[in-house]
Amino acid sequence: MTKLKIGALPDERPVKISVELPASVHRDLLAYAKAVASGSGQPICEPGKLIAPMVARFMATDRGFAKLRRVVQSQETSKG
Template structure:
């Protein structure tokens, strides 16, 4: 298989999520959208702002970043283990160990 400098691109299919919020949160989100419009001179809907707000929240959560890195490191270390090591962990016996 050819190795390219650019890795395979990630899935970029948008995912629609529907949520229900309290009246107080809805009011705060509308106020945020209005302050955003006043600040930047561009009106954006609450629905358009929420993904960026969530992204900013996740990016600023140090505990989440640390836990996510730990999980990712564990996945990569398991993937980079030698093939024989990965096979030993499998519940399926190796073909050579099956008696006929």
């Protein structure tokens, strides 16, 4: 089985936002949800529930964003 970047979804309290996606991205989310379900043994989840872990993973692996966060955090620490 292919190793996916997103595994079983954590059960956390959500914050609602509205997002419009192109139909092609929605189809890919549906396919990804099926892949996650087959890899984890869980039932197929609502594709929208994949968006948060995907965005979190993207931000966690974005080196530029990580560097920016470190700079901002060090500035906040030095102020307070």
